[in-house]
Amino acid sequence: MITVIPDIHADPRLLEASLSMAAGSMPAFLGDFIDAGATASYKPDDAAVLSSVRRLVDAGEALAVMGNHELNAILFHRKGSDGRWLRAHSDKNCKQHRSFIDALGIATPAALEWTGWFLSALPLWHEGEGFRLVHACWSEPDIALIRARRPDGRLRLEDLPEIADESTDFGRAVKLITSGREELLPEGRSFRDKNGHLRRHVRLSWWRQGHSWRDAALSVPDPEELPDSPLPASFTPAPRPADAPPVFVGHYKMDGVPRLEADHAVCLDYPHAPCLYRWRGEARLVGENLHVVPSQ
Template sequence: MTIHPDIEGYDLIGDVHGCGATLAALLEKLGYQQHEGVYRHPRRRAIFLGDLIDRGPHIRQAVTIARRMVEAGEAQIVMGNHEYNALAYCRRAKTCSGREWLREHTPRHNRIINETLEQYREHPVEWEETLAWFMDMPLLLEQDGLRVVHACWDQPLIDEFRRHYPDARMTEAFLQQSVEPGSFAFKVLDRLTRGSHISLPGDIEIHSGDGFTRRSFRAHFWARNPRTYGDVVFQPDNLPGDLELRPLTEAERDRLSYYGPEEPPLFIGHYWCEGIPALPAPNIACLDYSAVKFGRLVAYRWSGERRLDANHFVWIRVPQEEWARPWPWEIDFD
């Protein structure tokens, strides 16, 4: 497949998490110019990898930039787990007995979404419109020779999903079913927006840099014959002790997805990478470099190459001053 003849390529942008001022700076570095409230490029289009919201200082602005670009045809987007979480948090359960909300309002869940809700508190109509826009986001994109998903490309699961949902968008009924463990909807949302997790043995826990305690670790999906935890772990937090040497069980290996080197270029976010952007595989780029933890907001400039090139990464460091920086005056969001 070839890129649409009207454009020369796509700029894929990783998890923004409310770093709106840095997103504007990155777009400008990529050659996009704001005209009548929309960032545009004469020869390229952007693709956002999801997770626009939560944690950062300029969430409304980040969402507005992306949404205006998408609605103007200047960009596309896939749903991240944080957009999905927001939808479930704000939807009352219709079928689940004993559950008031699809995503229960626990202290942990409240903490994750608190910054988003606070920044939209004085804009309730805008928040409802934003949730409606989230519902319209596809879970994946496959076009012009590239693939995009927030966390994990699982081909058999995607094939089954697209047989029922050809546009890769979920319905209200699918959203309601997605909180029921074991359901098809749960499997799709969990794998595509959260990726694979492996439970830690016994009572071992990871105390993450973001302040949460976890009993599992994130696993990647491009090791052909993984044997140990260390072969698949993909997160900034180290595994405790010598767990990287622990052999994977047959059941753990069977639950992992696999994306081979012969597959088309794939772009993902989600995994909180750190340091200088690098390619985990010749045909896979992860673009989440912990922007909201004062890391980097990263893009990849793709122009049709089948073998990716680390020289095509473009990024902006997120300074702590963003948290005090006023929003650029030239965009009127209200």
């Protein structure tokens, strides 16, 4: 049995509670261990969370994949050959990364050591016997493209520039599986996110069966703002083989009560109702194995 644990975001109490529920099984982390965010209602401790996770992963007592926040951190603390940061130190990016910066600094030996561990220890995906882990999007063509260069799914320093500027198919594939798919809304359409910001690009689910913007959209407070029209032809997820193992993802900050939307894939990232999944070998996911983590 494995217990799949989604985004911790520097919350040591959530990590402790999740690991307590995972007792007797192998914890399997979906990434995003760091970066509490400006509106966190808890006291973040990036270093404590990372230390706990690292002890388990390095000892072979837990599985873990890389999240987009780990990937962003790797880029944030390194410069390209032109002397510029691979991830801009803009107000927005610094605000998003604030709890990590406060704990470990910018490009300090500690920050570089931890982000180096992300590179060496956290693959972009994990394919186990009967299950799959990826932070945001399982896309067979994109994973195959990455696997051709990096069979174990682990990135190297020389990959970073093309990931930073998404200048190659390889760089764009890494971005897709760690951050998911976004599409530009039809001309003249937009929506406001949970912070009131006006947006024209929307995240789209790859596991739902819906074919309209409203059906597929994620992280949209009011789906009625979106057009109830068909998605563009460019959004055509690759066919899923009938015998493909179930996939576990985090990343999407889902609202409401944790739930299964499909029996072949589940998003476990519910910030206001943290949850996990106890996988017991089933080929089709079942609601009874989805558990809410008690309030810390």
